[in-house]
Amino acid sequence: MQVPAQFEYERATSVAHAVELLTRYGPDSRLVAGGHSLIPMMKLRIAEPETLIDINDVAELTGIRLDGTELVLGAMARHADLLASPLAVEHFPILVDAERVIADPVVRNRGTVGGSLCQADPSEDLSAAFAAVHAVAVIEGADGRRQVPVREFHVGPYQTVVGDAEILVEIRVPVRPGGGSAYEKVERRVGDWSVAAAGAALWLDPTGVVTDAGIGLTAVGAAQFAAARAEEFLRGVPGSDDAFTEAGRIAAEDCRPVADQRGPVDYKRHLAGELTTRALRRAAARARGQEA
Amino acid sequence: MTTTDPDTGFRALDATPMGYGSMRRKEDARFVRGKGRYLDDIVLPGMLHAAILRSPHAHARIVSIDTSAAEAHPRVRAVITGETLAGLGLAWMPTLSHDVQSVLATDKVRFQGQEVAFVVAEDRYSARDALALVDVEYDPLPAVIDAQHALDADAPVIRDDQEGRTDNHIFDWEAGDAAATDDVFARADVVSSCDMLYPRSHPAPMETCGSIASMDPVSGKLTVYTTTQAPHAHRTVYALVAGLPEHKIQIISPDIGGGFGNKVGIYPGYVCAVVGSIVTGAPVKWTEDRSENLMSTSFARDYHMRGEIAATHDGKLLGVRVTVLADHGAFNGTAQPSKMPAGLFHVFSGSYDLAAAHCAVTGVYTNKAPGGVAYACSFRITEAVYLIERLVDVLAHDQGWDPAELRRTNLLRSEQFPYTTALGWEYDSGDYPRTLATALDMAGYDELRAEQKQVRSAYERGESPMLMGIGLSFFTEAVGAGPRRTMDILGLGMADGAELRIHPTGKAVLRLSCMTQGQGHQTTFAQIVAEELGISPDDIEVVQGDTDQTPFGLGTYGSRSTPVSGAATAMVARKVRDRARIVAAAMLEVSPDDLEWEKGAFRVAGDPAAAATMNEIAMAAHSDLELPDDVEGHLDATCVYNPPNLTYPCGAYVCVVDVDTATGQVKVRRFVAVDDCGVRINPMVVEGQVHGGLADGIGMALMEVMAFDTDGNHLGASFMDYLLPTAMECPSWELGETVTPSPHHPIGAKGVGESATVGSPPAVTNAVLDAIRVRHADMPLTPAAVWRAVRGTPLRTDLAIG
Numbered sequence A: 001m002q003v004p005a006q007f008e009y010e011r012a013t014s015v016a017h018a019v020e021l022l023t024r025y026g027p028d029s030r031l032v033a034g035g036h037s038l039i040p041m042m043k044l045r046i047a048e049p050e051t052l053i054d055i056n057d058v059a060e061l062t063g064i065r066l067d068g069t070e071l072v073l074g075a076m077a078r079h080a081d082l083l084a085s086p087l088a089v090e091h092f093p094i095l096v097d098a099e100r101v102i103a104d105p106v107v108r109n110r111g112t113v114g115g116s117l118c119q120a121d122p123s124e125d126l127s128a129a130f131a132a133v134h135a136v137a138v139i140e141g142a143d144g145r146r147q148v149p150v151r152e153f154h155v156g157p158y159q160t161v162v163g164d165a166e167i168l169v170e171i172r173v174p175v176r177p178g179g180g181s182a183y184e185k186v187e188r189r190v191g192d193w194s195v196a197a198a199g200a201a202l203w204l205d206p207t208g209v210v211t212d213a214g215i216g217l218t219a220v221g222a223a224q225f226a227a228a229r230a231e232e233f234l235r236g237v238p239g240s241d242d243a244f245t246e247a248g249r250i251a252a253e254d255c256r257p258v259a260d261q262r263g264p265v266d267y268k269r270h271l272a273g274e275l276t277t278r279a280l281r282r283a284a285a286r287a288r289g290q291e292a
Numbered sequence B: 001m002t003t004t005d006p007d008t009g010f011r012a013l014d015a016t017p018m019g020y021g022s023m024r025r026k027e028d029a030r031f032v033r034g035k036g037r038y039l040d041d042i043v044l045p046g047m048l049h050a051a052i053l054r055s056p057h058a059h060a061r062i063v064s065i066d067t068s069a070a071e072a073h074p075r076v077r078a079v080i081t082g083e084t085l086a087g088l089g090l091a092w093m094p095t096l097s098h099d100v101q102s103v104l105a106t107d108k109v110r111f112q113g114q115e116v117a118f119v120v121a122e123d124r125y126s127a128r129d130a131l132a133l134v135d136v137e138y139d140p141l142p143a144v145i146d147a148q149h150a151l152d153a154d155a156p157v158i159r160d161d162q163e164g165r166t167d168n169h170i171f172d173w174e175a176g177d178a179a180a181t182d183d184v185f186a187r188a189d190v191v192s193s194c195d196m197l198y199p200r201s202h203p204a205p206m207e208t209c210g211s212i213a214s215m216d217p218v219s220g221k222l223t224v225y226t227t228t229q230a231p232h233a234h235r236t237v238y239a240l241v242a243g244l245p246e247h248k249i250q251i252i253s254p255d256i257g258g259g260f261g262n263k264v265g266i267y268p269g270y271v272c273a274v275v276g277s278i279v280t281g282a283p284v285k286w287t288e289d290r291s292e293n294l295m296s297t298s299f300a301r302d303y304h305m306r307g308e309i310a311a312t313h314d315g316k317l318l319g320v321r322v323t324v325l326a327d328h329g330a331f332n333g334t335a336q337p338s339k340m341p342a343g344l345f346h347v348f349s350g351s352y353d354l355a356a357a358h359c360a361v362t363g364v365y366t367n368k369a370p371g372g373v374a375y376a377c378s379f380r381i382t383e384a385v386y387l388i389e390r391l392v393d394v395l396a397h398d399q400g401w402d403p404a405e406l407r408r409t410n411l412l413r414s415e416q417f418p419y420t421t422a423l424g425w426e427y428d429s430g431d432y433p434r435t436l437a438t439a440l441d442m443a444g445y446d447e448l449r450a451e452q453k454q455v456r457s458a459y460e461r462g463e464s465p466m467l468m469g470i471g472l473s474f475f476t477e478a479v480g481a482g483p484r485r486t487m488d489i490l491g492l493g494m495a496d497g498a499e500l501r502i503h504p505t506g507k508a509v510l511r512l513s514c515m516t517q518g519q520g521h522q523t524t525f526a527q528i529v530a531e532e533l534g535i536s537p538d539d540i541e542v543v544q545g546d547t548d549q550t551p552f553g554l555g556t557y558g559s560r561s562t563p564v565s566g567a568a569t570a571m572v573a574r575k576v577r578d579r580a581r582i583v584a585a586a587m588l589e590v591s592p593d594d595l596e597w598e599k600g601a602f603r604v605a606g607d608p609a610a611a612a613t614m615n616e617i618a619m620a621a622h623s624d625l626e627l628p629d630d631v632e633g634h635l636d637a638t639c640v641y642n643p644p645n646l647t648y649p650c651g652a653y654v655c656v657v658d659v660d661t662a663t664g665q666v667k668v669r670r671f672v673a674v675d676d677c678g679v680r681i682n683p684m685v686v687e688g689q690v691h692g693g694l695a696d697g698i699g700m701a702l703m704e705v706m707a708f709d710t711d712g713n714h715l716g717a718s719f720m721d722y723l724l725p726t727a728m729e730c731p732s733w734e735l736g737e738t739v740t741p742s743p744h745h746p747i748g749a750k751g752v753g754e755s756a757t758v759g760s761p762p763a764v765t766n767a768v769l770d771a772i773r774v775r776h777a778d779m780p781l782t783p784a785a786v787w788r789a790v791r792g793t794p795l796r797t798d799l800a801i802g
């Protein structure tokens, strides 16, 4: 019988209130956003928080907007919001690609962007997508706000830099012209977590040379969900199929997948390469305006 | 009447047919409104809640169990252990396969998830909380996980509860003529052989299993609300185990959210709920959660098969030889006709005219959950059909033959029926070549092969990673168990009863021993009566599931409801019609012989104006009308139907897939299914059954498996790990039909519930392997498995991926 252990429940009305509640109830309290990761864990009694602090009423955490040259996603933006966001379609199709293959509509209607990042599951798709686009996390605590690049946000599986009495407020993604992005995922079945996935963001100069590249990898043990050496290789070379294949090869070499029922190590490593190459190809086509 | 909406393509079913034909399911009015009444919806006054503590180990000796902290929980009312049950003689219970099974473990635990203690509390939260307070000390033992090593000399003995046992061997069983088969093989021009696994899978119904036991301390009557496909069989087992007379036991099966065989057996939780109710004096509810369902209450398949097929140079199939290692888990609890330890597996000669065939099956114990035959498999015909349909493709692959042509030239011809197979089954009817031709036509087989060639040449030129595959299967099902002289469960012959009563106003109530789990019995069986008597299905109530309200019979599984209970329904309706004729004769003052039946009325031959309708007859039967001396009056009848033979539906399936060789992903592009299940009572219901079974086949072939690691940890204990197919993996099914009525069934119908589950897995598998031109790889063909198969290093799908 899957029922959670007993817990107290509080409803936060603002970020400051949430921080105050976190401070009051201490480290055995947990924020609940969409609840699609936390509540299953509570039902299985893998998590037994003493207090749940519900942030679903905190309006300042919602919304997706453009702020100057940054795309800003509130931590409580639902997966479904991001999937339907015209701003995301325009600036970062990688995020829309990723959302399309995250879980199913039921999960996407409640699960949140912030919850995804904070859950820090090694298979979380948005972690890699945000790593690819060099996003920055904004965290608030009693002492105010601080900014942490997404590539420094995760400190290990299920662990982030967010402190016990802190809350992730928003994610900011710098928008630069000349870019294209894409996300490619292999799953065993629709709604399943990634066997492996790769996201790519590319910026090309008018001659087709890569000026900057971001590559994110999901579920293959890549450090900080990124493929730094492959990105480095691409900077300054023409954005050709050969270059993308080589970048894939490097990305595959650098990841450290573990075998599970989704697949053996050799297969996952191969996928890391294949999907990196495919994502780069699509990102380049989008940067060139050849594909939506 | 059926019309198709031009905008949506959906059929509008606007009228109730007086008999056969598509009509909306009567039960759906409540289901689509969320008003079904399932086990967990039932709340009895004073009801308590139970939870089960399960073993974390696959194999361990129990050193001690301390329940004192749990018993001290303020809301806990009872903690039951194996020791408690041993005191009542209930620590072990009989299985359906001549073995015993632990109810709550006493000496050892033998699989991960095995039941160890049963906590009864005032609410479900407290019951679950108290599980953590039961302190069990285990001494872990090495586990037997790989069935292929279960019989090794140094394998740990799992069933040391059986005196003198020194190994994990359960049975050896064979069918067919070994010498004749060897002879055929010795003379054959070509032989192909192949090792193949039908992996362990789970029925995974949407609703898990559960039960509410309520022992009335005053009347001494035990009422059990439970999710059962076989209410009467359950009552008999409770009577035998608990020593209560049947009339003191009432089993009530409410609406069931899917069974697929998962709800045939009696599980430890059910027995514990009864004991819990006796101990506390209150009703006790126990319902499984999803993980408990996947880990402990029944699995299916788990057949390690080695098959060989023999043929002549010019493609005439001669014989098949099979050895099977059957993994039965820790207790031999398969549910099947009890004289048949491999179920009906020995229909594996399939749809072909073979000179000889032979199989040898060895059953072994492993440290896995018991169960075994469940899951829409027609008693292991799923395994049999997979075996033969894979073997035919392997032979075609080895010889460079076209798999459609090889099947076409070897199928049984219609003039050969009734046909007795080399393994002794008497197939009743079929027109196999026409069924296959219909499917190949619908699929456009030749065009598909031409397209496949083009796709392959682009692949070979390095232009695309995509390949296309076309997979066939032709299956013969054997359903409607069964003749009672050859088929029984626990000594109970597999016959089923029906009772029909026509009320004075002409409305009717039909009482049946079978039990719907979503198959639409309330509609289909009403339609059978309607066809026989001309009473509208809307005016016929079908009663099932309550042993105090229904006749004895063995229930619904193995696609047996229409073949057995459907036949009983037709027969009982005909008995009523015979009585109605006598009543009508008295009403019209003619001899019964002068009456002619026209659906819904008897008419006097030669005087069509003189007639009595069923409504009039029903009223007259209950009135002061003078009836002949030997006629009792009223309008009712009972019947027990003992099927003379099984019915043998068949089908031809064509599956088209696209495979991305660089990622291993498979997309099922098309699926053509031509089924022949004889006469179709409600074609819409039949199509629904086929749709579900086809989706099952995609699940089996591409994603479903219960694997275990070497310590015996279950790697499929949630729906994140045990994947079921969704609408997204299913193409829009293309269905066709041929109709060859069963000659021995009163209305010519054959079962269909499991046809598609049986027929579709090999079609999908054959399609994937056809695309990548790999001789064989085991299911499920997940992306990883396909990618590895392409590279010649296939995965062993039943073990943890290393």
Ligand SMILES: Cc1cc2nc3c(=O)[nH]c(=O)nc-3n(C[C@H](O)[C@H](O)[C@H](O)COP(=O)(O)OP(=O)(O)OC[C@H]3O[C@@H](n4cnc5c(N)ncnc54)[C@H](O)[C@@H]3O)c2cc1C
Pocket (backbone or CB within 6 Å): A030, A031, A032, A033, A034, A035, A036, A037, A038, A039, A040, A075, A076, A079, A101, A102, A103, A104, A107, A110, A111, A112, A113, A114, A115, A116, A118, A119, A123, A124, A125, A126, A162, A166, A167, A168, A169, A191, A192, A193, A194
């Ligand atoms: C069936 C299913 C399939 C799924 N498939 C996928 C998939 O394919 N890919 C994928 O990426 N994800 C998948 N998910 C996960 C899904 O995206 C979750 O919704 C997401 O991981 C968590 O978001 P949430 O809002 O539900 O977080 P919650 O469950 O509410 O919280 C998760 C954790 O984050 C913490 N947290 C939440 N918000 C904040 C915040 N603002 N600041 C600090 N801490 C916070 C919580 O305290 C908790 O520890 C799946 C989930 C399910 C149930």
